[in-house]
Amino acid sequence: MDFGGSPSSSAASMPSNDVVMDQVKQQLAQQYAEEFFAVVRDKCFAKCIPKPGSSISSSEGTCVTRCVERYIEATGIVSKAVLQLGQR
DSSP states (O other): OOOSSSHHHHHHSSHHHHHHHHHHHHHHHHHHHHHHHIIIIIIOOOOOOOOSSSOOOOHHHHHHHHHHHHHHHHHHHHHHHHHHTTOO
Protein backbone atom coordinates (compact mmCIF):
# COMPACT_ATOMS: atom_id res chain seq x y z
CA MET A 1 0.00 0.00 0.00
CA ASP A 2 1.39 3.33 -1.05
CA PHE A 3 0.02 6.22 0.95
CA GLY A 4 2.48 8.70 -0.48
CA GLY A 5 1.61 11.72 -2.55
CA SER A 6 2.34 10.11 -5.90
CA PRO A 7 -0.64 9.58 -8.20
CA SER A 8 -1.72 6.03 -8.83
CA SER A 9 -1.60 4.60 -12.31
CA SER A 10 -5.40 4.70 -12.62
CA ALA A 11 -5.51 8.41 -11.76
CA ALA A 12 -2.79 9.15 -14.30
CA SER A 13 -4.82 7.50 -17.07
CA MET A 14 -7.97 9.51 -16.37
CA PRO A 15 -8.86 12.10 -19.03
CA SER A 16 -8.30 15.76 -18.24
CA ASN A 17 -11.15 18.07 -17.31
CA ASP A 18 -10.92 19.73 -20.73
CA VAL A 19 -11.36 16.40 -22.51
CA VAL A 20 -14.34 15.50 -20.34
CA MET A 21 -15.92 18.93 -20.89
CA ASP A 22 -15.46 18.59 -24.66
CA GLN A 23 -17.17 15.19 -24.57
CA VAL A 24 -20.06 16.58 -22.53
CA LYS A 25 -20.42 19.52 -24.93
CA GLN A 26 -20.52 17.13 -27.89
CA GLN A 27 -23.17 15.00 -26.22
CA LEU A 28 -25.26 18.06 -25.38
CA ALA A 29 -24.98 19.32 -28.96
CA GLN A 30 -26.13 15.95 -30.28
CA GLN A 31 -29.06 15.88 -27.85
CA TYR A 32 -30.00 19.43 -28.86
CA ALA A 33 -29.97 18.48 -32.55
CA GLU A 34 -32.10 15.41 -31.88
CA GLU A 35 -34.58 17.50 -29.86
CA PHE A 36 -34.69 20.14 -32.59
CA PHE A 37 -35.51 17.62 -35.29
CA ALA A 38 -38.11 15.92 -33.09
CA VAL A 39 -39.85 19.24 -32.43
CA VAL A 40 -39.74 20.25 -36.07
CA ARG A 41 -41.04 16.88 -37.13
CA ASP A 42 -43.80 16.71 -34.54
CA LYS A 43 -44.98 20.30 -34.27
CA CYS A 44 -44.26 21.85 -37.63
CA PHE A 45 -45.29 18.85 -39.67
CA ALA A 46 -48.52 18.40 -37.72
CA LYS A 47 -49.32 22.10 -37.94
CA CYS A 48 -48.42 22.66 -41.58
CA ILE A 49 -49.22 19.41 -43.34
CA PRO A 50 -52.67 18.24 -42.23
CA LYS A 51 -53.08 15.66 -45.01
CA PRO A 52 -49.73 14.14 -46.03
CA GLY A 53 -49.46 13.07 -49.63
CA SER A 54 -46.79 12.30 -52.17
CA SER A 55 -45.65 15.94 -52.19
CA ILE A 56 -46.22 19.14 -50.27
CA SER A 57 -47.77 22.31 -51.62
CA SER A 58 -45.95 25.63 -51.72
CA SER A 59 -48.11 26.95 -48.88
CA GLU A 60 -47.25 23.88 -46.78
CA GLY A 61 -43.57 24.35 -47.55
CA THR A 62 -43.77 28.02 -46.60
CA CYS A 63 -45.54 27.09 -43.37
CA VAL A 64 -42.83 24.56 -42.45
CA THR A 65 -40.09 27.08 -43.24
CA ARG A 66 -41.68 29.75 -41.04
CA CYS A 67 -42.32 27.24 -38.26
CA VAL A 68 -38.67 26.14 -38.27
CA GLU A 69 -37.46 29.75 -38.32
CA ARG A 70 -39.66 30.62 -35.34
CA TYR A 71 -38.39 27.62 -33.41
CA ILE A 72 -34.77 28.55 -34.15
CA GLU A 73 -35.41 32.14 -33.04
CA ALA A 74 -37.18 31.07 -29.84
CA THR A 75 -34.44 28.57 -29.02
CA GLY A 76 -31.82 31.29 -29.46
CA ILE A 77 -33.66 33.63 -27.11
CA VAL A 78 -34.01 30.92 -24.46
CA SER A 79 -30.35 29.89 -24.83
CA LYS A 80 -29.17 33.48 -24.33
CA ALA A 81 -31.35 33.86 -21.24
CA VAL A 82 -30.02 30.63 -19.76
CA LEU A 83 -26.42 31.67 -20.44
CA GLN A 84 -27.02 35.03 -18.79
CA LEU A 85 -28.48 33.33 -15.73
CA GLY A 86 -25.49 30.99 -15.59
CA GLN A 87 -23.07 33.93 -15.56
CA ARG A 88 -24.62 35.50 -12.47
